[in-house]
Amino acid sequence: MKKLLLIIAALGISLTAQAAAIPEPQVVRITPRIYALLGPVGLPSPHNQGYMVNTTVIVGERGVILIDSGSSDEVGSHLAKAIAKITPKPVTHIINTHHHGDHHLGNSAFKNARVLSSEECRKLVEKTGAEWVALMENLVGHKLPNTRPVPADVTVPGDSRTESSLQDVKLLLWAPKGSHTPGDLMVWLPDDKVLIGGDILVNGLVPNLRDANLKNWITALRQVEELAPATVVPGHGPLMNKADVAKLHKMLVGFYAGVEGGYKKGLNDSEIRPTLDLSEWQKLKEYDAAMGANINRAYLEIEAENF
Numbered sequence: 001m002k003k004l005l006l007i008i009a010a011l012g013i014s015l016t017a018q019a020a021a022i023p024e025p026q027v028v029r030i031t032p033r034i035y036a037l038l039g040p041v042g043l044p045s046p047h048n049q050g051y052m053v054n055t056t057v058i059v060g061e062r063g064v065i066l067i068d069s070g071s072s073d074e075v076g077s078h079l080a081k082a083i084a085k086i087t088p089k090p091v092t093h094i095i096n097t098h099h100h101g102d103h104h105l106g107n108s109a110f111k112n113a114r115v116l117s118s119e120e121c122r123k124l125v126e127k128t129g130a131e132w133v134a135l136m137e138n139l140v141g142h143k144l145p146n147t148r149p150v151p152a153d154v155t156v157p158g159d160s161r162t163e164s165s166l167q168d169v170k171l172l173l174w175a176p177k178g179s180h181t182p183g184d185l186m187v188w189l190p191d192d193k194v195l196i197g198g199d200i201l202v203n204g205l206v207p208n209l210r211d212a213n214l215k216n217w218i219t220a221l222r223q224v225e226e227l228a229p230a231t232v233v234p235g236h237g238p239l240m241n242k243a244d245v246a247k248l249h250k251m252l253v254g255f256y257a258g259v260e261g262g263y264k265k266g267l268n269d270s271e272i273r274p275t276l277d278l279s280e281w282q283k284l285k286e287y288d289a290a291m292g293a294n295i296n297r298a299y300l301e302i303e304a305e306n307f
């Protein structure tokens, strides 16, 4: 019996001391110079070690442009190893699509890279970065001693489109009016017809409206459809095509109209919920976790608009 207890104790120690391995990205070659590193889909957890975001690698003349860097220094280093299998060129630029920790807390793993974001994103990383580290530590179940927020050193203004060339790659830095967050930035590669959407585009999971402006988000999706991208890299989930973008757009339009209709009838958000057709939303991951808050958020936005 004593021996058994000793074995259990030993097992217990080894189980708590040993963190799960960070899952490998699914590497998809979109064009000869653009690769999507697709992360697992789900919330950050001890199982995925917080790795649950998509990252895009653009191989330029003398270096790599990396779009979004993961949720910790550890995840960033993990991505660096995957990038080294694609190209020996160093990561010289990071572009962050927004201030949510899963998209930028890996920046610190790329010591020599310049970091670019929207101006509002930079401010929000400065303001909320430490909170995101604490939240991530909580979700993965251990300390992240090497992880620290690295805000952008180069920014573009909100509601702007900036033509740029990095490592001889032509790109459009497109900061729409705050959609998923107040500081969104999308990246359009006109020569490749590839759009990197951050979380304005998500595939297979419920869009998160917590920091969103739904009306602007709907406008941004309409504009993405007008661009007619050949491939969209969403912030989470598998690659998207034009039809997938149209479907997401239609879903958000229907959702907004449903909540607005209920508001105009004088219903509150919990009374509106049963009147909505959520059949398409129900098919998506994180439905139970996100939907109540999403309805509340849309309701508050519509209430403010009508005030």
Ligand SMILES: [Zn+2]
Pocket: 053, 100, 102, 103, 199, 235, 236
């Ligand atoms: Zn995200």
